[in-house]
Amino acid sequence: MSLLAENLAERIVAMNETEQDQPLFFYEREIKTELEINPSTYIVNTSGNIVSSNRPIGPIEQQLNSSILKSDDTIQSLDIYDNEFYVVKSPIEINDSVIGWVAMVESKEKLAHVDQEYNQLAILIISLALLGWAAIYVLSKRLSKPIKDVAEAAKLVAEGNYQIHIPNESKEKEVYELIHSFKEMTKKLERLESLRTELLAGVTHELKTPVTSISGLLQALKDGVVTGDEAKEFINISLKETEKMKTMVGDLLTFNQFAANAVLVNNETHAINDIVEDAVSSWQVVQKEEEINIKVDKLLNTVRVLVDPIRFQQVMTNLLNNAKQSMVNNGDINVTLKENGERIMIDVSDSGCGIPEVEQPFIFERFFRGEKKKYNIRGLGLGLALSKMMIQSIGGDLVLLKSSAEGTTFRIILLKITANMPDQNKSNRVENEV
Template sequence: MFTKNKRISLLNYWTSRYLLTLFVGLAIISLILTVWIRHTALENRLEMMEFLADETVYRLTDTSRQLGWAGGPAIPDFIGDRERFNMSDIDPILYVLDTEGNILTSNRLIPPGSSKNIGDVLDGQEGVKKFTAGEGKGATVQYVVRKRIEQNERVVGWVLVLEKKNNLMRVNQAYGQLAILIGAMALLGWLAIYFLSKRLARPIKQVAVAARQVQEGNYEIDLPIHIKEEEVYELVSSFKEMATKLEQLEKTRTELLAGVTHELKTPVTSISGLLQAVKDGIITGKDADEFIKMALIETTKMKTMVGDLLAFNTFAVDAIPVKLVKSDINRLVKDAVTQWEVMQEEETVQVDTILLDKPIYVHVDIVRFQQILTNLLTNAIQAMQKGVIMIRLQETDSSVKVTVQDTGVGIPKEDQAFIFERFYRGENKKYTVRGLGLGLPLSKMMAQSVNGDLRLIESSENGTTFEITLIKVR
């Protein structure tokens, strides 16, 4: 048993996947920005702590000159003004130590035993040091900035500025701003993706609905034509052209049976009536001979139509072998025109031929080429009561082109796209010329069977031009 896969709409499919990609991308960006913000905040605050330590050393040194170091250093008033140092988010602890590591003063109350803990971070080096205070679960990572207090070129003490790492990297306001920014980007991205996907899905959905209409036999489809996207426009326009062509082919198939029946029934009825009249003695003598002659003519017409059907079906399945021979195209065209003119009962049309200046050889099936040219000349004479049919040969680098131009009434514009469709007969011929609509399709198939082609160059009320292309022998 076959399990039917669950289908989802194009809008949902692409929107969900675009959103997933967008959210993954924004999550990665958020992670990178978070790490960058925390790192930047840490560096900036450590710099401010260094500045605070430098400023404290400077003030203490200046005060010591006035009061003397033995008078006991005091924390300057400016240290409590954290807004001045852009440190409103943190509150570092500042210690002033002697050279032995004993705490002389601080901006906080000094817990018992602090001197030992603070003295442990002194190693005689200035700068920033990272250390862990405490043990076990209560341990915290802290940063300390160490600066010497020098007087008369000797070290008389130290200034330490301490703060916990977590406090230094806390950027709650920045996180909020980042969340708003990422949220806004996600919302704008979702809206853009949704409306773009909807715009893309709408014409495709309309084409799908139109395809179901065509499947049900309704060719009256309504699709938008003002589309900016080139690929979507090509899809819609190609589908509309296909639907129009399918509608025409459907009409052609509908008319096929009636047309074939009518075309074959007419000569059969004529033959039956003519022979019955002779048999019953209604027509005798010379009139009977004339009736029999007319019956033979109708028999020939019916045989020709049946032969066209058989030939077309045989060519359609590639069952007829093609015999390619090397032939002079000038001689080939002259012989074909001569044979066609011999078969014409009335000389109402003149055929002018412009040949090539020198012999040019092509690979061609002589019989098939004569059939193609005969069919084009016959169509031309049916389109004109009198006039001139011009046959012109032109040489290109790799081929020879044979154009057949008449001065007839032309092929209606609405019929030109379907003239090579099997069984198609335009309105001009449908009720005036008997046939099955296989002449041009069969001729095109013959031309293609010898590696050439047959195509309509132009057609108007002033005449029609067809072109046969044959490959030259190198």
């Protein structure tokens, strides 16, 4: 009502400024509000006399009470015919002078009654609720179904069944990545399970072979099948097989100790040139009659490292043995020392046939043996895995630098002793951390 009164007062002023003399007519549609209220509307002069109204008879017949016009309140209440009414007024101002008023009068009873469309509102709320529920249901179905499929597949994998099929047509990025990662994990688990079974069979075979040989040789001696020099030869073969078996069992025990962090290493300060030269010389002595061309490129300056000399020699021996085994005919082995910042790198390179690319990611896996080695050279496949553990136990690392048909290069990485690192001249027992 206040807005209607103000709007009507502005229209009267506008008509006066355009000097239009036509009378003002009231149309019901212009003063009817959205709440379906049709108040009695009056135009009065400054004395309160009614100039025009939208009804011939209303709550105010001829004159508006002067006290209503003089009051500062734009909304007032009054009693007319024992009924309570509300009066809303708005001044008609021309050149900052009030020439009259627009007043609207309506009973409190009608103003208090608002006819809202409760049914439409209820339908709207219910419709929105159903739409929201439907949207949540559809989305939850799209998200829950692939997750349920992954959960069912996980149960199958836990039971040892790796032959699973999960459709991956989800458009949600996170769900797609979940299914893709699960499939990749399943493939790797299947490969590892197959590899584990194969390696277990290989280890069993490798340990069984020398036992069978020793048993057969000793049985021949016992039965007197061989005598004299031939008997001595059988005994020598049995001793060699015993040494091989003892070496394999020793490798297993050592590996288990390193894997369980139960090995203590003795770190000492050594010049890297000296310790590498000693390891190569010791290996060459063991080769005896075999001629192996090996070259060592040492550092020009003296660099000291903290290292366990026994463990380091074991690693070097294993790398040199692998290099020798990879060469069908005697070839060249190069041991090159390099310095890069705080790191010392020892590269062991050979001119052998190399490691197949498909096998390279698994060479440091325990019990892994390549196809060529599996049938030509006996062993448990622990050499590289154990070597990597040993180097890591003294704060370094062992990596495959490169391998091709022209040869293979392994790199040992050690930290050199700097000015900020205390020089340790005596043996320190350091707990192995792999």
